[in-house]
Amino acid sequence: xxxxxxxxxxxxxxxxxxxxxxVARRLSGDLTEDxxxxxxxMNGLYLQLHAYMLRVAIPYGTLSSxxxxxxAEAARKYDKGYGHFTTRQNIQYNWPALVDVPDLxxxxxxxxxxAIQTSGNCIRNVTSDQYAGATEGEVEDPRIWCExxxxxxxxxxxxxxxxxxxxxAVTASDHDRAAVKVHDIGLRLYKNDEGETGFEVLVGGGLGxxxxxxxxxxxxxxxxxxxxxxxxxLRVYNLQGRRDNMYKARIKILLNAKGAxxxxxxxxxxxxxxxxxxxxxxxxxxxxxxxxxAPPAFETLPETSADLEKTRKEDKEFDRWARMNxxxxxxxxxxxxxxxxxxxxxxPGDASDAQMDAVADIAERxxxxxxxxxxxxxxxxxxxxxxxxYTVYKALGAADLATANIGLVSDIIxxxxxxxxxxxxxxxxxxxxxxxxxxADLGVQEDIGELKIKISGCINACGHHHVGHIGILxxxxxxxxxxxxxxxxxxxxxxxxxxxxxxxxxxxxxxxxVEKLVAYYRKNRQPDERFLDAYRRLGAEKFKEAxxxxx
Amino acid sequence: MPLLKxxxxxxxxxxxxxxxxxxxxxxxxxxxxxxxxTALVISNDADVTDLGGDVSGFxxxxxxxxxxxxxxxxxxxxxxxDRVGYTGEIRARGDVLRDQLLFMVRCGVDAFEFPAPxxxxxxxxxxxxxxxxxxxADGAAPVWKRRLDRAAAA
Numbered sequence: 001x002x003x004x005x006x007x008x009x010x011x012x013x014x015x016x017x018x019x020x021x022x023v024a025r026r027l028s029g030d031l032t033e034d035x036x037x038x039x040x041x042m043n044g045l046y047l048q049l050h051a052y053m054l055r056v057a058i059p060y061g062t063l064s065s066x067x068x069x070x071x072a073e074a075a076r077k078y079d080k081g082y083g084h085f086t087t088r089q090n091i092q093y094n095w096p097a098l099v100d101v102p103d104l105x106x107x108x109x110x111x112x113x114x115a116i117q118t119s120g121n122c123i124r125n126v127t128s129d130q131y132a133g134a135t136e137g138e139v140e141d142p143r144i145w146c147e148x149x150x151x152x153x154x155x156x157x158x159x160x161x162x163x164x165x166x167x168x169a170v171t172a173s174d175h176d177r178a179a180v181k182v183h184d185i186g187l188r189l190y191k192n193d194e195g196e197t198g199f200e201v202l203v204g205g206g207l208g209x210x211x212x213x214x215x216x217x218x219x220x221x222x223x224x225x226x227x228x229x230x231x232x233x234l235r236v237y238n239l240q241g242r243r244d245n246m247y248k249a250r251i252k253i254l255l256n257a258k259g260a261x262x263x264x265x266x267x268x269x270x271x272x273x274x275x276x277x278x279x280x281x282x283x284x285x286x287x288x289x290x291x292x293x294a295p296p297a298f299e300t301l302p303e304t305s306a307d308l309e310k311t312r313k314e315d316k317e318f319d320r321w322a323r324m325n326x327x328x329x330x331x332x333x334x335x336x337x338x339x340x341x342x343x344x345x346x347x348p349g350d351a352s353d354a355q356m357d358a359v360a361d362i363a364e365r366x367x368x369x370x371x372x373x374x375x376x377x378x379x380x381x382x383x384x385x386x387x388x389x390y391t392v393y394k395a396l397g398a399a400d401l402a403t404a405n406i407g408l409v410s411d412i413i414x415x416x417x418x419x420x421x422x423x424x425x426x427x428x429x430x431x432x433x434x435x436x437x438x439x440a441d442l443g444v445q446e447d448i449g450e451l452k453i454k455i456s457g458c459i460n461a462c463g464h465h466h467v468g469h470i471g472i473l474x475x476x477x478x479x480x481x482x483x484x485x486x487x488x489x490x491x492x493x494x495x496x497x498x499x500x501x502x503x504x505x506x507x508x509x510x511x512x513x514v515e516k517l518v519a520y521y522r523k524n525r526q527p528d529e530r531f532l533d534a535y536r537r538l539g540a541e542k543f544k545e546a547x548x549x550x551x
Numbered sequence: 552m553p554l555l556k557x558x559x560x561x562x563x564x565x566x567x568x569x570x571x572x573x574x575x576x577x578x579x580x581x582x583x584x585x586x587x588x589t590a591l592v593i594s595n596d597a598d599v600t601d602l603g604g605d606v607s608g609f610x611x612x613x614x615x616x617x618x619x620x621x622x623x624x625x626x627x628x629x630x631x632x633d634r635v636g637y638t639g640e641i642r643a644r645g646d647v648l649r650d651q652l653l654f655m656v657r658c659g660v661d662a663f664e665f666p667a668p669x670x671x672x673x674x675x676x677x678x679x680x681x682x683x684x685x686x687x688a689d690g691a692a693p694v695w696k697r698r699l700d701r702a703a704a705a
């Protein structure tokens with residue numbers, strides 16, 4: 001993975017010093033909260049319902065064991081012993097004291113981490129495929145380009161006061177695990193018919209109040225021109241994006257107002273006029289960054305592991321875990337291991353300091369010192385030998401991290417909701433917990449198969465309900481919590497925005513509603529048909545009937 | 552409003568010389584009667600690549616930051632320097648905060664209407680970062696160029 005050189009390290013250290021000064025000015029009263037707000041918001045510090053919340057960047061979701069231990073230490077030292085992994089592959093601490101935040105950032109800077117641009121109307125942490133560099137069929141490691149973007153976007157002088165926040169995701173795989181179609185810019189790296197590598201550039205995807213699937217504005221961008229092309233998009237947006245209404249300020253609104261074709265023409269015109277040579281990285285610098293993402297030294301192993309086959313036969317629970325939580329690896333004899341942060345009845349995405357330490361230890365021994373964070377709020381050990389899977393499973397189990405539910409009904413994305421967030425209308429976490437408990441039986445979950453439930457506690461859609469196979473949106477109705485169900489959404493390569501099923505449900509009805517939908521699906525599905533595919537085949541009406549039929 | 556000017560790599564308080572200002576709209580509609588104007592005021596929704604005439608005669612172009620969150624003029628400054636080739640003074644007016652001065656300088660702004668009590672603090676604002684990652688209108692060498700130079704020297 002990428003390592004800082006003295007330039008990177010200096011910039012981060014100077015940022016902490018600068019922020020320490022800003023916090024001191026706030027604490028001494030030189031700055032009012034109003035004046036401090038734009039400064040802290042450039043550094044991931046939010047004032048939430050009960051306390052400050054600090055969001056720490058995990059660039060493209062990649063961590064070393066040392067970094068994970070530092071996150072655990074921060075949870076112990078500055079929080080209540082846990083951290084919350086987010087849908088942007090970051091981590092949030094919900095209880096730091098303002099006076100401690102500079103020290104926390106100092107501790108993180110020592111392991112090459114920071115909170116730069118984790119909030120504010122700027123280019124946020126770039127996200128990517130959690131299986132990058134490990135999965136089969138990748139054109140190249142998308143994180144090379146994420147790191148290129150990270151550096152270019154860090155304190156970009158022109159694009160730090162955009163109309164609104166700006167999110168970029170990169171994938172290099174046919175199966176989109178990075179949700180590139182619902183980002184402000186989605187980049188899909190692929191090889192064209194001439195054998196050249198470049199990006200399909202999608203713009204204007206997003207969730208929130210006005211969900212859109214992104215549109216392709218360029219079929220093929222030679223990869224070496226990535227930064228100048230991004231600069232052209234951002235300049236058009238910075239100059240022309242709406243600023244009169246924060247709910248209409250994202251680039252998706254601009255793109256859809258102009259139409260994708262006209263928007264693309266503006267970008268192409270700007271790109272043609274700029275001096276791209278000064279902006280695009282030279283080949284030597286791309287090669288320097290690329291070297292950091294060279295694959296680790298995999299052993300030459302047979303594709304199958306006799307040990308693994310044997311233990312899977314002997315231990316049925318392990319067999320289930322191996323089936324649900326591991327994924328094919330590019331190197332023979334290796335597997336990608338998913339670590340669920342969705343224990344039955346737990347808080348999606350939360351991990352204790354002890355759990356983070358456990359993951360760090362396991363990764364150091366069994367996964368080339370690497371850990372990933374997924375946008376579905378889980379963790380990944382990208383490179384585990386099949387021979388080691390049973391040992392890893394046992395070690396994860398000892399830390400309560402071996403729930404075999406990846407992609408299943410209890411693997412729920414939920415926003416923090418009214419338990420933490422100052423914007424929320426309703427709670428999200430308790431709904432996730434109750435659904436998870438209702439479907440506690442892992443055998444039943446496996447039989448239901450892939451089913452993505454996503455819960456947002458308000459219309460800002462941080463829980464991605466629009467792209468849930470079943471989405472749940474919390475709304476406030478005269479002081480009471482109500483939940484609206486959406487159906488048929490997807491954030492993957494088959495992206496679509498879910499449709500509202502009908503009247504809102506009370507908190508007491510929601511779990512029953514999910515159960516009814518699942519029951520209808522199980523009764524009417526075809527062999528190997530996912531919930532989403534059954535919904536698309538059978539149509540919304542059938543599912544609505546099932547949902548609202550009198551009990 | 553007191554004025555800060557970029558001198559080398561520092562911001563220093565400057566005596567404001569009287570400017571005869573004209574808005575872009577007025578200038579465009581009747582250039583002859585504004586022949587003695589020395590400063591052109593451009594609102595932040597104007598297209599600076601289409602100003603309708605040669606602006607090199609103005610000693611100052613004033614860009615507006617109506618609220619610190621409104622960052623359009625960063626792009627305008629950049630385009631005035633890089634695209635239009637304007638070499639006179641570019642002055643920032645409006646909600647200009649200490650913590651934004653570096654970004655503005657990097658985009659090509661070299662004078663600031665800035666509240667007097669903060670002028671001292673502002674002098675240090677440009678020195679908080681030793682390196683930058685991207686090419687901009689200030690001509691500062693980005694980190695990738697420094698890396699290449701270092702590799703070439705090794």
